[in-house]
Amino acid sequence: MTSGSEIVKDSQDGVRDRRIASLTQTLGDRSIVLVGFMGSGKTSTGRRLAQRLGLPFVDADVEIEAAAGMTIAEIFAKHGEPSFRDGERRVMARILEDGPRVIATGGGAFLNEETRARIAKRGVSVWLKADPEVLWRRVRKRSHRPLLQSPDPEKTLRTLLEQRYPHYARADVTVISRDGPHELAVEEIICAIEFFMRFSPDPPPLTPSRPMNLSKTSAPAPISLATGEVLFDASGSPPGAAQGPDGRPPAAKVRVDLGARSYDILIASGLIAEAGGHIQRLAPGAACAIVTDANVAEIHLAGLEESLDKEGVRHSVVIVPPGETSKSFATFAEVCDAVIAAKLERGDLVIALGGGVIGDLAGFAAASIRRGMRFVQIPTSLLAQVDSSVGGKTGINSDHGKNLVGAFHQPSLVLADAHALETLPAREFRAGYAEVVKYGLIGDAGFFGWLQTHWRGVFSGGADRVHAIATSCRAKAAIVARDEHERGDRALLNLGHTFGHALERINHYDGARLVHGEGVSIGMALAFRFSAKLGLCPWGDADRVEAHLREVGLPTRLADIKGLALDAGQIIEAMYQDKKVERGALTFILAREVGDCFVAKSVDAEEVRAFLQDELNTGI
Incomplete structure (x- = not known):
C-alpha cells in the first residue's frame, strides 16, 4: 500500500519535473551564464544548477587553461593580463555557440563589451552578488588569484569590486550569494530566471542576413505578454527609468x-x-x-x-x-x-x-x-x-x-x-511589503526570487518600487477578473490572513502592538510551517519564506507580538469568526512550495490546535 507521505513526495517531484521542463523549454538554445567576482561561487553553484536542470556545465577558466596548456596564474605570469583577456574573449565566444548549458565565467569576462553582447544574444546572465566581507573571507586563504598578488590584497579586492560592480549590474538577473547550502542559491537562480523569462522575448536569431550588432550591449527588453508593451529593461527596471519626466520613474x-x-x-x-x-x-x-x-x-x-x-x-x-x-x-x-x-x-x-x-x-x-x-x-x-x-x-x-x-x-x-x-513610517511600509511578498508566494516563485534580491530597491523607491507595485497589481487584477466574488481561486489572496485576522481580533486591533501587514507576515510564515508539518511543503521553502520576511524586518512568530498573551484555543476560537469559515469548517491557504499555494477546506481544527501549541511552546 502506498503511504500518504509517498503520494505527497510523488506529487512534489512531479511538480518540480514539470517546472524544470518548462524552464528549459523556454530557454531553448540559450545558456545560463553565471557572472560575478572571484569567490562568488560561480563554479560550485553552477555545477549544482546544471545538475538540477539536466544541462551540461562548462567552467570558462578550465576551458581557457585547456586551450593554453597552462594555468591561469602561469598565463598571467608569462603573457600578462591583456593576453589572458583576449584568450578569455575567444573562449567565451566559442562556448556560447553550443547551448543550452550552464557556464561559469571568470571574474573579468563580463567586463568585455563584446562578451556581454554575445551573452545577451546567446544566454541569460546571472550575477552572483556577494558583499565584500563575504568575498574576502572566501578568497583570502587562496594564493592562486593573480589579481590579488599585492601588498594589500583586501584593498585590491575592494578596488576591483568598485570597478566591476557597475558592469555586473547589467546582468539580466541578480541573485545574492550567501553562505549556506548551494541548493538554496540554485533555487533562487531558477526562480529569478523564471521571472525574467516570463517577460523576455526570444532573442533574434544570429544569421548572415541579421548579423550581431556588438555595439548593443544590453539584453532584449522584457515585454508584456498581454499587450506587447515594453515594461522593464534587462535589469528588471522600467526602460528609461533614469530619464523619466522630472527624473521620475x-x-x-x-x-x-x-x-x-x-x-x-x-x-x-x-x-x-x-x-x-x-x-x-x-x-x-x-x-x-x-x-x-x-x-x-x-x-x-x-x-x-x-x-x-x-x-x-x-x-x-x-x-x-x-x-x-x-x-x-x-x-x-x-x-x-x-x-x-x-x-x-x-x-x-x-x-x-x-x-x-x-x-x-x-x-x-x-x-x-x-x-x-x-x-x-x-x-x-x-x-x-x-x-x-x-x-x-x-x-x-x-x-x-x-x-x-x-x-x-x-x-x-x-x-x-x-x-x-x-x-x-518605516513600520507601515514594511507591513505593506508583506502583501507584496504574498503575490510571489501564492503563484509566482520568480517574483519572490526577484524580491529576495531587489527588496532594498523597493524600499528605497524608484523603478524597483514601481515594478513591485505593478507586478502585484497585475497578479491581483488577473485573479479578480477570474473570480470577482471570491468563490474560487481569489481566496488564494488570503494567504496568511486566517492566522493574521485571528491575531488582530485577539489584539483588539491595537496598532501599537500589531498592524495588519505584520499579522499577515506572521500568518504567512505560520501557513508555510503548517504546510511543512503536514508534509505538503518542503521545510526548506518554509525556512526561505521566514528568512526573507525576517530580513526585511517583519515578524514571523507568535512570540514576536510583544505583550499579548495567547493560547491555542483562543486563536482557534477567533478563527471561527473568519469570513472563510464554511459550515463550521476552517479554510486555510496552504502551500506545496514557494509559488504554489492552494485552498484547503475543512482543515482539522485539532491539527491546527496542536500546531499552534507547538509554536507557542517553541517561543522563538
Whole structure:
C-alpha cells in the first residue's frame, strides 16, 4: 500500500519535473551564464544548477587553461593580463555557440563589451552578488588569484569590486550569494530566471542576413505578454527609468478586466497632484466627496484639493480618525450622512484618499449611498496600493470579527502615487511589503526570487518600487477578473490572513502592538510551517519564506507580538469568526512550495490546535 507521505513526495517531484521542463523549454538554445567576482561561487553553484536542470556545465577558466596548456596564474605570469583577456574573449565566444548549458565565467569576462553582447544574444546572465566581507573571507586563504598578488590584497579586492560592480549590474538577473547550502542559491537562480523569462522575448536569431550588432550591449527588453508593451529593461527596471519626466520613474498601467465595470490602475509618482485631470476625464462635470483620515489629510489633502480646484471639480471633505477603529458602524454612518449632506448625487464620486482602512470605509459608503455611487481609490500606503484598493472588497468591522459587514463594489479608477509612500513610517511600509511578498508566494516563485534580491530597491523607491507595485497589481487584477466574488481561486489572496485576522481580533486591533501587514507576515510564515508539518511543503521553502520576511524586518512568530498573551484555543476560537469559515469548517491557504499555494477546506481544527501549541511552546 502506498503511504500518504509517498503520494505527497510523488506529487512534489512531479511538480518540480514539470517546472524544470518548462524552464528549459523556454530557454531553448540559450545558456545560463553565471557572472560575478572571484569567490562568488560561480563554479560550485553552477555545477549544482546544471545538475538540477539536466544541462551540461562548462567552467570558462578550465576551458581557457585547456586551450593554453597552462594555468591561469602561469598565463598571467608569462603573457600578462591583456593576453589572458583576449584568450578569455575567444573562449567565451566559442562556448556560447553550443547551448543550452550552464557556464561559469571568470571574474573579468563580463567586463568585455563584446562578451556581454554575445551573452545577451546567446544566454541569460546571472550575477552572483556577494558583499565584500563575504568575498574576502572566501578568497583570502587562496594564493592562486593573480589579481590579488599585492601588498594589500583586501584593498585590491575592494578596488576591483568598485570597478566591476557597475558592469555586473547589467546582468539580466541578480541573485545574492550567501553562505549556506548551494541548493538554496540554485533555487533562487531558477526562480529569478523564471521571472525574467516570463517577460523576455526570444532573442533574434544570429544569421548572415541579421548579423550581431556588438555595439548593443544590453539584453532584449522584457515585454508584456498581454499587450506587447515594453515594461522593464534587462535589469528588471522600467526602460528609461533614469530619464523619466522630472527624473521620475515611468508610469505603469494595469487593467482590471471586468467587462462593463473594467477600470485602470495607474502607478506613478505625482498622481495626487494630477488627480483632478484624471477625475475630470473619468466623470466630466461630476462633484466628489473626499474621505480621508486626519493623518493623511495633513500631508496629502491640500495637494489633492488644489488639483481638483484647478480642474473646476466641486468637492467636499470628510475627515475621520486614523486607524482600524474607524472601520466601525458609527464612523460609517457619519461618512454616509456627510456625503448625503453635501448634496452629492448618484452620478457623483466618492474619493478614498488614504490607506486600507479609508479605502474599505469609503468604498462601503459609496456602495451604500443612493444604492451605489462611483468611487475612486487614491491609496497612500503600500498595502493599499498593492492589495486593498484593487478588487472591490469594501467593508467595516464587527465586534465579532474583521470585515464581516461590507459589499463587493469596484472602483472606477485607482491612482497609486508611488511618491506618496515616501511619507509612510518605516513600520507601515514594511507591513505593506508583506502583501507584496504574498503575490510571489501564492503563484509566482520568480517574483519572490526577484524580491529576495531587489527588496532594498523597493524600499528605497524608484523603478524597483514601481515594478513591485505593478507586478502585484497585475497578479491581483488577473485573479479578480477570474473570480470577482471570491468563490474560487481569489481566496488564494488570503494567504496568511486566517492566522493574521485571528491575531488582530485577539489584539483588539491595537496598532501599537500589531498592524495588519505584520499579522499577515506572521500568518504567512505560520501557513508555510503548517504546510511543512503536514508534509505538503518542503521545510526548506518554509525556512526561505521566514528568512526573507525576517530580513526585511517583519515578524514571523507568535512570540514576536510583544505583550499579548495567547493560547491555542483562543486563536482557534477567533478563527471561527473568519469570513472563510464554511459550515463550521476552517479554510486555510496552504502551500506545496514557494509559488504554489492552494485552498484547503475543512482543515482539522485539532491539527491546527496542536500546531499552534507547538509554536507557542517553541517561543522563538
